[in-house]
Structures are given as structure tokens and as C-alpha cells.
Amino acid sequence: MAAQTNQPMVEARGLGRTFRTRTGAVEAVAGVDFAIQAREVVGFLGPNGAGKTTTQRMLSTLLAPTSGEATVAGCDLRRDPVGVRRRIGYVAQGGSTNPNALCDEELVLQAQLYGLGAEEARRRADEICARLDLGDLGARQIKTLSGGQRRRLDVALGLVHGPGLVFLDEPSTGLDPQSRANLWTHIRGLRDELGTTVFLTTHYLEEADALCDRILIIDHGRIVAEGTPDQLKRRISGDLVIFTVGPEAERARGVLAGRPGVREAVPHDGTVRVTVERGEEGALPLMRALDAAGIPVASMQIARPTLDDVFLTLTGHSLRDQPAAEGRRPS
């Protein structure tokens, strides 16, 4: 697309938005800086009200920033909003279709509003329908579609003109686990098969973890951390190595505590739980140390922190609207 390969697809510089309300000014986004490279899948992770949607609405020209600037798909956001619009797709959080319209009508109209001729629009609509498993729903009224189908139609509407960059605002909210997994497959396909750059927001940790090359964590309008899912998890909490040692737990703690790389060793219910920088590398020397001390190890497990732990550590609060966070996941 328009962006040159060496240029980021999105570059925000001090981009901010303050809303004026009766009770005073509310700073929804407090001047964020970040870049997204071409063909990256980047997730904006944060609780509701953190500023994710506001940032995406600014970058997609729907909302004027009150501070800062941005380049989107090679076009300046303030000087060339129409250029931005031509090159991006945007899938809003709350849906985008008239329930009385037919799938086909909406798709073809949308493609035509992007300047495509009737025939080309028709062809693209069919193509995107096939890609998103909407193949035979063209002539159906949208109100007769299931939630998952309707959401895929929203995504199709954002992609029908073949943009190089697509914004997905909470793509899987409200979907059952099966529809969500299905949508994830399609989102991965966008990058892998079409080379599309994807910028999505989510408040699902698993979603960010499963889809994103890189995650920006946003809270109260500020980006508080940035990195690959692995980097973030590693950076915050380190890994946990759990040795099952039966009655020797207390002695095992004595052996392991203070060894290089060990942050903490806690005996717990027949095990000793050791926090280390990197579990894969740290576990074996610890194992040998226990062996040398004559402590038999029944089993060993390395657990990695979830993004929920990361979020908790970074912001001091858990993601709201979340089902109880899953425990440490064995890896």
C-alpha cells in the first residue's frame, strides 16, 4: 500500500484526546507514542475506559485528537484524513450493519463507497465472504444471522476494499468460545495470507496472547508497557519452577535460596516454589543442586505468569469485566 516498507504503518506522536464534560475535562488518552510496523499484529490491551477505543477512533479519523499527531498508512492524520480513510479498514466495537439490509447489499455498498466499480465491488464482496465463511449468506437479512456470523460480517465490511491496515475494536467481545476461536483463525489469516497489518483492541488476555506479535498495555489513557507477550510476561514476574520434594521442602528451600538467578524460594505443601528469571535455563542447575544435596525430586514443573499477572503487576489492579483470572499456566 502507500506506506513504504521501511516506514511504520502507524506512528503516533503524543496523540491525545481530552473530552469536555459538565464536570470538567476528562483526559481519555494522555498523549501516547507508539509505532506499528507493516504486517504486524498489535494488540491494545486494557480494561474498559482505558482509552483503547478513543485511540483507534482518532487513528481512523472518526475523532479529532486534541493533541499530538500521527501518520497512518503513510498519510498525515490531520492534513490528509481522506488519504487515511482510503487506506484503512475499521471494524467498530458495537457492530456496523442495518438489521433489515441484506449482507450482499451492505458489502457491495461499502466497497463502492471506497470507490470501486459495481462489478469489482461485487467480486470483492464474494471474495471476502468466502474468506470469512459467509459464503451463502449473501441474500440473507442481517437480522437473521447468528452473533458470530454478524461479527464476521462486520469484519468483512472493514476488509472488503482490501486495506493494508485494519483496526479491529474488540473483535470477539460477546462471542461464544467457538465463534471466538473461529474469528481468531481468520484474523491470523489476514496477516499470514494477505499481509494485512492488524491493530486490535481487547480486554481478553487470552486474545492478546493468542493473536498478537506485540502488545501495548494501556491504562488510564497511558501506555504502561509494551512488548511481545513473552517479553511482557518475563519482564514482570519471571518464571516459577516448582519441585515436588515431599518432606524435604524446608531443606530444599535452604539449598536453593540465594543461588544465582533465584529471586525467591518458598516451601509450599510438599513443594518448593522458586522464582527465577528464565525458567527453561534456571531449572536444570537448581535440579542438580538439589541432587547434590541428596534431596530426591519427584517431579518438576515450570510455570509462566499469565498476562493477567503482568497487568496486575503493572497497574496495581486486575482487568475489570474479566472472569476470574486463570492460574499460572504450566508451559
Added chain:
Amino acid sequence: MSAWREARLVFRQQLRLSWRQPVWAVLALIQPLLYLALFGPLLRPLTHTPGFPPGSSWSVFVPGLLIQLAMFGTMFVGFGLIAEMRYGVVERMRVTPASRMALLMGRVMRDAVVLVGQAVLLIAIATVFGLRAPLLGLAAVLVIVLLLGISLSSFSYAAGLKLRSEDALAQLLNSLAVPLLLLSGILLPMSLAPRWLYLLSRLNPFSHVVDGARAAVRGDFGSGSIAVGFIVALALAVAGVAVGTRTFHRESN
């Protein structure tokens, strides 16, 4: 011109949606038809009252009804836009490079077409009741109706986009509709009014439009009323489109 193309695209889609539920366009005709059948006959004995305009009671009443149809048929289209905003359709279109004016005008064109269709139907039925009018006059009235429709539907969309709430829009429209109706001379000609009321009615642009429509139906092409009515309707249309486009241009929050 790409804006014109985009407006036509939106217009076609809107028309398809209206066509899918024709019941609303037909229901909108029930009110004027009730006025025609149940109120129109009351004017008959008034034709000899001093101050009553020349012509049969139908040629006085039907033009008023047509203007009423234009006003009340299109004044409420903003509700449809609020529903579309809630569905996310408006935002989906705003994120395309399509001209903001086209997004508005496509919808306004649909409303205008539906309105003119209703007006033609109303004239046909009024003819059965006894309306007699020159074709040229009827054509002039239809043009005026069209302009009013463009104006009010644009204003209504602007209000809907701005207020974003059905409750607020209903309050606004109700507070405007009654004084505009009473001071327009639609139901009874303002020539019957005491002087202060007549003068007050002159401040309401719709009263001039109603006078113009009556002159056209009675075939009084020599009077200036038709021109005045037309110019006022045109000015309202231009103002409506300007305000509507501006509102569509502005960011949504």
C-alpha cells in the same frame, strides 16, 4: 463527480430499505387523509366568510395539507438516523473516503422521493373529494413540497446527529411542530386571523410557503405569492443542506 455517485449509492440503499417496509410510507398518509375526510368538509361553509381566500374550500385546504405532509413527513426522519447510528451504520460510512455531503444527501434524496410519491397520491385522492386545479399549479406545489422535504429532512438529520437521543429529538420536534403548524395557516387561512396573529404568522417562513402553494393550486400565476413561496422554500432547502452537511462534517463527539 464522485460525491454525486456516492450520494446515489446511499440513496439506492436507503430506498431499498424503505421499499422493504412500505408500510411506513403508507401509514404516513393516513393522517393527511383523515384531515381530508374529517376536517376538510368543515371548511365548506366558511368559503363565504369575509377574509377567506378565493377558490373552493378544497383548493384552500389541500395545498395546506400538502405542506403539512411535507413538514411532518420529513421532520421525523432524524429518528431513523439515530437508529442507524446505534446500529453503527453511520460510523461505518464515515470511515470511508465518501463525501460527508453525499452520506447526508443520499438519505435526503430518499426522503424527498418518498415524500413526492405521497404528495402525488394525496393529490389524486383529493381530486376524488372534489379538488380541481391546473396541472401547472400542481406541478409548482410539488416542487415546493420537494424543497420543503429536502430542507426538513436535512435539518432533522442534523438534529438527530447532534442530539443522538430519541428522547431529546422528540422534545425538540414537539416544541417546534406545534407553533410552526399553528402559525402557518395550514388548517385555517391566516387571512381570517386578527391583525396581531396575522403579523406573527408572517414571521413563520412556512406561512409564506402555504400562501404560495394556495396561489399555485388556484392558478393565480399573476400574484407574487408563488414566487415568494418558492423562494422561501428554496432558502429553507439551502439552509437545511448547509446545516446538515456541516453537522455531518464535524466529528461525532
